[in-house]
Amino acid sequence: MKRILAVVHVLGFTMALFATTLIVPMVWSIILGDGQLMLFVHAFIIALALGGGLWLGTLRFRAELRPRDGFLLVTSVWAFLPILGTIPLLLYFNGTGHPLSFTDAYFESMSGLTASGGTLLTNLDSLAPTINLWRVTMHWVGGMGIIVLAVAILPLLGVGGHQLFRAETPGPMKEEKLTPRIASTAKALYAIYFGLSMACFLAYRAAGMTWFDAWCHMASTVALGGFSTHDASFGYFDSPLIEAICIVFMLLSGINFATHFNAFRVGSLKAYQRCPEAIPFVVIVLSMGALIGVYLWIMDVYPDLLTSIRYAMFNTVSIATTAGFANTDFGAWPLIAPLSMIMLGMFCTSSGSTGGGIKMIRAMMLVKQTRQEMVGILHPHAITPVLLKGRLIPAKVLASVLAFMLLYGFSIAVMTALMLLSGADATTAFTAVLACINNIGPGLGQVGPADNYFSMNDFQIWVLSFAMMIGRLELFTVLVLFSSGFWRK
Numbered sequence: 322m323k324r325i326l327a328v329v330h331v332l333g334f335t336m337a338l339f340a341t342t343l344i345v346p347m348v349w350s351i352i353l354g355d356g357q358l359m360l361f362v363h364a365f366i367i368a369l370a371l372g373g374g375l376w377l378g379t380l381r382f383r384a385e386l387r388p389r390d391g392f393l394l395v396t397s398v399w400a401f402l403p404i405l406g407t408i409p410l411l412l413y414f415n416g417t418g419h420p421l422s423f424t425d426a427y428f429e430s431m432s433g434l435t436a437s438g439g440t441l442l443t444n445l446d447s448l449a450p451t452i453n454l455w456r457v458t459m460h461w462v463g464g465m466g467i468i469v470l471a472v473a474i475l476p477l478l479g480v481g482g483h484q485l486f487r488a489e490t491p492g493p494m495k496e497e498k499l500t501p502r503i504a505s506t507a508k509a510l511y512a513i514y515f516g517l518s519m520a521c522f523l524a525y526r527a528a529g530m531t532w533f534d535a536w537c538h539m540a541s542t543v544a545l546g547g548f549s550t551h552d553a554s555f556g557y558f559d560s561p562l563i564e565a566i567c568i569v570f571m572l573l574s575g576i577n578f579a580t581h582f583n584a585f586r587v588g589s590l591k592a593y594q595r596c597p598e599a600i601p602f603v604v605i606v607l608s609m610g611a612l613i614g615v616y617l618w619i620m621d622v623y624p625d626l627l628t629s630i631r632y633a634m635f636n637t638v639s640i641a642t643t644a645g646f647a648n649t650d651f652g653a654w655p656l657i658a659p660l661s662m663i664m665l666g667m668f669c670t671s672s673g674s675t676g677g678g679i680k681m682i683r684a685m686m687l688v689k690q691t692r693q694e695m696v697g698i699l700h701p702h703a704i705t706p707v708l709l710k711g712r713l714i715p716a717k718v719l720a721s722v723l724a725f726m727l728l729y730g731f732s733i734a735v736m737t738a739l740m741l742l743s744g745a746d747a748t749t750a751f752t753a754v755l756a757c758i759n760n761i762g763p764g765l766g767q768v769g770p771a772d773n774y775f776s777m778n779d780f781q782i783w784v785l786s787f788a789m790m791i792g793r794l795e796l797f798t799v800l801v802l803f804s805s806g807f808w809r810k
Contacts, residue, residue, distance in 0.1 A: 328390050333374070340368035464543060637665070667759050
């Protein structure tokens with residue numbers, strides 16, 4: 322019980338820290354004069370009281386966290402922070418006379434914090450601006466992970482964060498550090514994240530967005546989230562320049578932030594050449610965008626090749642990077658095109674990026690492992706180590722990747738079955754689970770880009786909320802808590 326209370330102590334601090342992000346919509350409410358200031362003040366007080374109460378109430382149980390405590394804390398944070406995220410949504414919609422259920426608000430908040438981007442809200446253009454701002458603020462905070470921010474501060478409280486960083490960091494190569502101290506690593510990642518965010522914000526503004534739209538879409542783009550302030554998403558702007566800027570920053574955000582840091586530190590682009598994921602990621606995504614564009618032109622979806630390339634490239638990059646924006650209803654394209662895009666979203670982004678999915682590095686390891694097995698069949702006595710950029714991949718890492726893929730496939734199958742049993746059609750059930758577990762946002766069918774998750778019933782919403790959480794934390798971090806061995810002394 323003392324170990325659990327030690328976890329609750331840090332959870333309370335993280336919740337209190339998260340409450341301070343409500344200051345962002347408070348400031349914007351003053352600037353815009355949208356009349357929502359007191360709503361966010363009340364939400365701030367409630368969230369701070371909940372987090373601060375847990376922190377102060379368990380102050381005497383403060384202790385250094387063990388590895389298993391890190392997994393419990395990370396899962397608890399991603400389960401409880403969305404509850405705080407629901408507070409402004411519930412206060413706002415209850416005040417408009419169109420109340421939002423806690424289930425729906427939790428889904429929206431989970432989608433925001435996991436940078437998934439699936440929404441069940443409609444008439445976004447008519448919402449109070451700061452409500453849309455709060456949605457994308459959750460994207461920005463969740464993009465790199467609130468835990469990474471907490472890791473930079475927890476050492477000041479006498480609580481180390483290495484275990485938390487290993488549990489939160491996406492990808493199989495978790496032991497690598499950018500700097501000798503884990504707190505410095507977290508700060509370095511956030512410095513890159515903040516710099517990329519500011520560059521994106523100014524680029525959007527220069528391209529013609531308002532200051533408010535530029536801020537909101539910056540938060541959503543760099544986090545690879547997908548929330549927008551408009552129902553039409555990027556189709557609202559109908560601007561090739563804005564779409565091109567978005568493509569650039571989606572690609573940058575889909576690359577490992579450690580690679581950005583190393584490139585900045587040495588002042589050379591060679592860091593991207595040394596990264597095993599960066600170049601394959603960019604080449605595959607852009608190549609598929611071009612191929613889909615040519616295919617749409619051949620199928621007469623668009624009248625000319627240039628228009629086809631424009632729409633295909635934007636939406637392919639968006640879905641492949643798990644951002645989830647749209648500038649047209651790609652669900653109306655021939656099925657092979659949007660399905661290929663969703664499949665790209667399953668593996669394209671790099672580990673250590675803000676994207677979701679199984680990550681490019683795992684896919685590359687699987688391909689190399691498959692090739693090794695085929696060589697072994699032909700040459701039983703040959704020694705064929707699995708290498709990645711000249712580095713030997715340990716058997717332990719390969720085994721963990723294979724286990725991850727088994728669990729990944731099993732999780733998709735189980736949740737798709739639950740969606741089917743609860744009444745969803747096959748296309749909607751399968752693509753909704755894929756979209757949520759890979760943190761993509763829109764799927765196909767009833768959850769396509771022209772629709773959203775509004776038609777899902779409460780049971781389906783909870784299944785998909787769980788899918789977003791385990792996808793964000795890469796399955797093992799959450800599912801290990803359901804093993805009996807985790808709770809044994």
